[in-house]
Amino acid sequence: MSEPQTGQATPAIREADVLIVGGGLSGTLLAMQLLRLPGARRIVLVEPRPELGRGEAYSATELGHTLNGNAARMSIEPDDADDLTRWLQAHLDEGGWPESGTQDVPVSELFPPRGLFGLYTQQRLAQALIIGQANGSSLIHVRDEVIDLQTLQQGVRATLKDGAQWQAAAAVLATGMFPAARTAQRESSGLNAAALDPWNVDALRALPTDARVLIIGSGLTMVDALESLSQAGHRGPIEVYSRHGLLPHVRRQPPAWEDFLSLAPDLRSxxxxxxxxxxxxxxxxxxxxxxxxxxxxxxxxxxxxxxxxxxxxxxxxxxxxxxxxxxxxHRSPPQGNALLERLLKEGRLTVRAASMQGVDSAGLRIRLRYRGQTEAVWVEGDGLINSTGIEYDWRRVDKALPRQLLQRGLIRPGNLGLGIAADAGGAVLNADGEPGQKLFAMGPPLRGMWWESTAVTDVALQAKALANRLAVEF
Ligand SMILES: Cc1cc2nc3c(=O)[nH]c(=O)nc-3n(C[C@H](O)[C@H](O)[C@H](O)COP(=O)(O)OP(=O)(O)OC[C@H]3O[C@@H](n4cnc5c(N)ncnc54)[C@H](O)[C@@H]3O)c2cc1C
Structure with missing residues (x-):
C-alpha cells in the first residue's frame, strides 16, 4: 500500500481517480468507505506520517491519552454502533491492552487509549482493502505533503513537497486540525516561541520533575498535558490559566432523555x-x-x-x-478527570481565569490579567505549555497548501472564518462562492459549516456520505 520514496527529480505526472490529502482519521475513513463500494477506483492518499489512520489524535503513545467517549460511542461504522466494542473485545481476548484488566466495567464502557483506536481504524482499512482489491480498486499511501493544488478542465493536479505531481478526477481535503501551538504565522504574542507543544511527550518528559509549570488553556488538551507530566514523574506545581478558567466536566454514562429539541423546531437562537x-x-x-x-x-x-x-x-x-x-x-474521560481532581485536591494544580497579555520568552514569564482585575502581572515558571487548542482560521495558518489554495481562489473562509466554505455535500466553494465540483473537504476544515465537525462520529458520517457522492460522480 505504501509506496517507496525515491527523492529523485521531476517524475512524470501520475494519475489517480481520487486523491485524498491527509491520512488521519478523516482521509482513512474516506478511503475505507470508497474501497468498499462497487467499481474499480485508484485511490491515492498523501500523508507524511508513516501510518495511516492516526493523525495527531491517534498517534498518541501515552496509555493515559484515552478517547473521551467509551467504546459504545466511538464506532467508525455509522450503521453499526457496536463495531468498536466487538473489535476491542477481540483485541482483549488476544491479550491486547492488558492494563484494561484493572477496570471492572463491560467492554462497551471502556475508554480505550487513542493509540489503540488508531490500530482499530487501520485494521478496518486493511479489511476494506481486501474488498476493494476484489473490485479492482487500489490504495496507495504516498508519504509526502501536498504543497499546491490546481483545478484543471479534467480534474485536479497536486504538487507534492518532493516535486512529484499527481493528477486525479477529484481531490479531497482531509487535512484535519492545525494545532494553535504550531501555527507560527499568526502568533504575535511570542507564546509558541516560548511554549512547549502539549502533545510532544518527549519535551514534557524533559522538564525537571519539580518544575513550576504554567499551562495556557484549560480544555482537554490541558488534561493530556497533565497526563504526560504525571507519567514523567512530575511533582511540582502546575498553574493553569484560561480566559474563563472553566475545566471540562467528566464524561459519565447518563440515561436516555427525551429529545426535547425535536419537539421544539422553532427554538433557534x-x-x-x-x-x-x-x-x-x-x-x-x-x-x-x-x-x-x-x-x-x-x-x-x-x-x-x-x-x-x-x-x-x-x-x-x-x-x-x-x-x-x-x-x-467536550467532556473529559474518567481517567484524565481523576488525575485532574487528585492534583487539585493535593493543591498541586491551580486553575485561574486570566487573559494572557504577553510573554517574556527569555525568562519564561507570562503577563496575565486576572478576571475582574485591571492591572496585569508577570507570572514566572520553569516550563510553559500552550494548550490553547486548534487554529481553525486557514488565513492564519502558516502552511503551504492553505496559503496556495487561498491565493489561487480555490477556497474561501467558512462561516465566521472557521475552516473553509463548502456545500452540504462537501464540495468546496471557490472565492466566488461557487462549488468547484472537483475539490471536496471533510472533517475539521468544515468547522464553519457544521460547528461540530471533528469528533469520531462526525467524521465517520461524513466519510460515508462523501464516499457515496464520489462513487457516483467519479
Ligand atoms: C489530541 C486530540 C484528541 C482527540 N480526541 C478525540 C476523542 O477522544 N474523541 C473524538 O471523538 N474526537 C477526538 N478528537 C477529534 C477527532 O477525532 C480528530 O481530530 C480526528 O483525528 C480528525 O481527523 P482528521 O484526519 O480530519 O485530522 P488529523 O488527525 O489532524 O489528520 C490530518 C492529517 O492530514 C495530514 N495533512 C495535513 N496537511 C497535509 C498536506 N498538505 N498534505 C498531506 N497531508 C496533510 C496531517 O499530517 C494529518 O496526519 C481529538 C483530536 C485531537 C487533536
Missing part, C-alpha cells in the same frame, strides 16, 4: 437554546437524573442549528455560549 437546555437540566436534576442526559440529546441537532443560524446568531453563540459548551459538551 443560541440564547433561547441555552435557556431551554438549562431548564431541561434543572428538570433532570429535580428527578435525580444526571444533567448530562438532556445535554447529550442536543448533539444531533447542532449541525442543523448552526447551518440554519444567521451570522449574528453564530457570533452570539461563539461569544456567549461557546466556553460553556466546550466545558460541558
Amino acid at each position: 443560541p440564547l433561547q437554546l441555552l435557556r431551554e437546555l438549562r431548564r431541561q437540566c434543572a428538570l433532570a436534576l429535580e428527578q435525580g437524573i444526571d444533567w448530562q442526559a438532556p445535554l447529550d440529546t442536543v448533539r444531533v441537532h447542532i449541525a442543523r442549528l448552526w447551518s440554519q443560524a444567521s451570522d449574528a446568531q453564530r457570533r452570539q453563540f461563539v461569544r456567549h455560549v461557546r466556553p460553556w459548551w466546550e466545558s460541558h459538551h
Whole structure:
C-alpha cells in the first residue's frame, strides 16, 4: 500500500481517480468507505506520517491519552454502533491492552487509549482493502505533503513537497486540525516561541520533575498535558490559566432523555437554546437524573442549528455560549478527570481565569490579567505549555497548501472564518462562492459549516456520505 520514496527529480505526472490529502482519521475513513463500494477506483492518499489512520489524535503513545467517549460511542461504522466494542473485545481476548484488566466495567464502557483506536481504524482499512482489491480498486499511501493544488478542465493536479505531481478526477481535503501551538504565522504574542507543544511527550518528559509549570488553556488538551507530566514523574506545581478558567466536566454514562429539541423546531437562537437546555437540566436534576442526559440529546441537532443560524446568531453563540459548551459538551474521560481532581485536591494544580497579555520568552514569564482585575502581572515558571487548542482560521495558518489554495481562489473562509466554505455535500466553494465540483473537504476544515465537525462520529458520517457522492460522480 505504501509506496517507496525515491527523492529523485521531476517524475512524470501520475494519475489517480481520487486523491485524498491527509491520512488521519478523516482521509482513512474516506478511503475505507470508497474501497468498499462497487467499481474499480485508484485511490491515492498523501500523508507524511508513516501510518495511516492516526493523525495527531491517534498517534498518541501515552496509555493515559484515552478517547473521551467509551467504546459504545466511538464506532467508525455509522450503521453499526457496536463495531468498536466487538473489535476491542477481540483485541482483549488476544491479550491486547492488558492494563484494561484493572477496570471492572463491560467492554462497551471502556475508554480505550487513542493509540489503540488508531490500530482499530487501520485494521478496518486493511479489511476494506481486501474488498476493494476484489473490485479492482487500489490504495496507495504516498508519504509526502501536498504543497499546491490546481483545478484543471479534467480534474485536479497536486504538487507534492518532493516535486512529484499527481493528477486525479477529484481531490479531497482531509487535512484535519492545525494545532494553535504550531501555527507560527499568526502568533504575535511570542507564546509558541516560548511554549512547549502539549502533545510532544518527549519535551514534557524533559522538564525537571519539580518544575513550576504554567499551562495556557484549560480544555482537554490541558488534561493530556497533565497526563504526560504525571507519567514523567512530575511533582511540582502546575498553574493553569484560561480566559474563563472553566475545566471540562467528566464524561459519565447518563440515561436516555427525551429529545426535547425535536419537539421544539422553532427554538433557534443560541440564547433561547441555552435557556431551554438549562431548564431541561434543572428538570433532570429535580428527578435525580444526571444533567448530562438532556445535554447529550442536543448533539444531533447542532449541525442543523448552526447551518440554519444567521451570522449574528453564530457570533452570539461563539461569544456567549461557546466556553460553556466546550466545558460541558467536550467532556473529559474518567481517567484524565481523576488525575485532574487528585492534583487539585493535593493543591498541586491551580486553575485561574486570566487573559494572557504577553510573554517574556527569555525568562519564561507570562503577563496575565486576572478576571475582574485591571492591572496585569508577570507570572514566572520553569516550563510553559500552550494548550490553547486548534487554529481553525486557514488565513492564519502558516502552511503551504492553505496559503496556495487561498491565493489561487480555490477556497474561501467558512462561516465566521472557521475552516473553509463548502456545500452540504462537501464540495468546496471557490472565492466566488461557487462549488468547484472537483475539490471536496471533510472533517475539521468544515468547522464553519457544521460547528461540530471533528469528533469520531462526525467524521465517520461524513466519510460515508462523501464516499457515496464520489462513487457516483467519479
Ligand atoms: C489530541 C486530540 C484528541 C482527540 N480526541 C478525540 C476523542 O477522544 N474523541 C473524538 O471523538 N474526537 C477526538 N478528537 C477529534 C477527532 O477525532 C480528530 O481530530 C480526528 O483525528 C480528525 O481527523 P482528521 O484526519 O480530519 O485530522 P488529523 O488527525 O489532524 O489528520 C490530518 C492529517 O492530514 C495530514 N495533512 C495535513 N496537511 C497535509 C498536506 N498538505 N498534505 C498531506 N497531508 C496533510 C496531517 O499530517 C494529518 O496526519 C481529538 C483530536 C485531537 C487533536
